[in-house]
Amino acid sequence: MNLSYHHANPRGGNESFLLRFQSAxxxxxxxxxxxxxxxxxxxxxxxxxxxxxxxxxTHAHSDHYQSLNQCVDPDTSVYTSPATAKIIGDVFDIATQQTGVEADDSMVAAIEPVDEWTSIGAEVAFHPVPAGHVPGAVGYLFRFEKDQGVDTGYILATGDFTLTRAGGYPGLPLESIQDVDVLFLTVATSSNFSSELSEGLGIALQQAHSGMQTLVTTSGIVGVHVAYLLGALIERFELGVRVRVVGQAAKLYERLGYEADTVQPVPEFSHTDEALGRGIITIAGPDVPSERSSGRLYGVLRDQPDACVVQLIGSGQSPIRSGQCTVHDFRIVNHPEYDALESVHESANPQHTVITHTHRGAGNQFNYLDSNVWSPSDAGEYTLYANGQWRAPPWAPNGGRTPTQATTQSVGALTETDLFSDIDLPDLSRSPTVDLPAEGIDIEHVKQVLAQETAYTGPTTTEASDSDTGSSTATARKSDSPSMTTSDDDQDDTKSDSQGSPAESVGLVRTTGASFNQLDDWVVSAIQSGELSKGDLKEIVRRSQQPATSADETESPDDENTDSAGDADHNTSQSDSARSTAESDDSDATTPADSDEDVDSPDAPSVSSDSKPETETTETQPAPESPTTSPDQEDNQRFPVVLDPLTTSLATHLIAETDEGPMTIADVATDATTAYLGDRLRGIETEPETSVSSHSSIVDQALASVVADSDEFTDLDSFKTTAYGELLGDLVGLDKDNQTPSVTIRVDPALVDAVTEHPASPTQSRDDVVATAVLCYAGTDT
Known part of the structure; x- marks a missing residue:
């Protein structure tokens, strides 16, 4: 038997590969x-x-099945787990409607569920193994007869995996992976999935428990996972909250047979009241609420101060942060932390490791692993086993010759045993019992977030009082909306209140319920008892009048860069910022009832010439005697952004055209942003007459069909921005490695935030403002 492999899409996601077994x-x-x-x-x-x-x-994410139509013919079977087989028809239906994936009845007919050893020919068989990641995801264990029945070889393909459960389905079973010859290791990782998900779910529960209408936006099968976790958390903390999962996620939830007393699937709804409600968490897609079900629901909630939207984003798109409702966003991509890769490798103990799911290969990044590491950047054929011997990579020091006998024989071969022959591989079925820690949920973190409810309705729940003794390392994200009367300090919000002193996070007024906008009972009691002084009250008032900022806007530049690149799903380094990857999730369902009703689009029109960003009046302070600015003040007058290829190329062109002396890209971006903000504050329309997106509808339709077949771009505009940026970069001599730099803009970030928070602003983030400013700057006669 000879064994070789190809990376089947190295220029795409590089998660696909072909195994070729040639028997004598x-x-x-x-x-x-x-x-x-x-x-x-x-x-x-x-x-x-x-x-x-x-x-x-392996599973029902579009970046793993998008080209399946090219592979299916009457003689080809498509094997997957029983769970994925149940939902794949619905997934294909939506993918065909929304993303242009070609999937017909023949593809659905080719699907065969498998949960046991299955033979492909006389000498090759495979068995699915649990993989966590999303409900129903699996990897595969292959076995083949190396020498006509004398010895058996084993190959493990992890697929996208986690060691934790996913919606009750088991994670990758390290205890069952004792000894393989070849490990195809998916190296997509995420360093903060557990903390981000725990906080996001905690906020949704907290806000709904306080009486708010709460919308959680996510996509496809991830929505099923989120509904499962929220139902379990409601039961765990005995909260008076209900969950409605709507649209595509509701269909998948029902297909997979999930049931919970607190979760109601609503596959279709004709009116938003059927989906939304006070004290109810509504789960809808897509993950960024700019269209379809989540966009429709967000259009209802965006201008309601007592509503909350939690975006659980896995697509790599930029979140929406406009509106008067409280808006949160979290990057939720269920991949393991980096250490898990080493744990899998150590457990599998392979002779050969093939690195997958890295765009154009991983270079020598994983060469430290104790095995022969294969990570080429092409689709060539690479021989792993031939003429009774394992082969080293052609670039290895021995030039592809057979390694020494000591390193080519597995433990099984050395002991003349088949280590997998007596092992019962783990069941693929969902566990009947819920185990939140096994799902990666940090219970203490969620408890802390729930304890933040005192900022809205006072410490009335068991969880709030219990949290005084809990961990203080995690706090709820601050509201993006100045409408909420929450404290904006950086103090530990879970500090014990046993001495009777007021917790600094307590709000002055109720923001939900029948007593909306009245003084909180806790505040009234504290004033009457003398525990709250006039000075304390003034300080709380001052804090509540300060505009809140989102946690994403206060992270370090490295954190902000995590998902800025178009290839958000492909790791290229071992850094934490590169390990947080984005998954290509399936779009949400749009029912006829949804599409028949006009919806306020969350993508607001441009600011008119007579409008100005809303700013908050603050008490002015006397000017300092010295004109100098302190280092702390200077730090508050700048902020980091990540530029896209088009913005970088335009800035490079402007530098080449200027005669004002040496300038940097940061200088150009700063000047452009200053000019743009000045025009906006004066009510001057600054949008260029011809934007990046101004193509004929025929061309747009043609391009859209191409972009829909690629998961490197989330929409047509992102494709155009990247394409034009790369082309212009070539014209101005900009190296591709330098097309998405992180630069510091020397402008007061409060002014930029005022623009993004304006209800009619077309820009939704600081990066958007800077990119638009440079476009406008380049379009003028400067």
């Missing part, structure tokens, strides 16, 4: 494709007359 007993090889992601290169990897015998699909 047959003329034609056995070919198995694992996943069918974007930019699949079948013409390059299949030999003349060769076909695919089987496709092993």
């Amino acid at each position: 007993n047959t003329d034609s090889p056995t070919t198995i494709l694992v996943d069918a992601g974007t930019e699949l290169e079948l013409d390059r990897i299949l030999n003349p007359g060769e076909t695919i015998d089987a496709v092993c699909l």
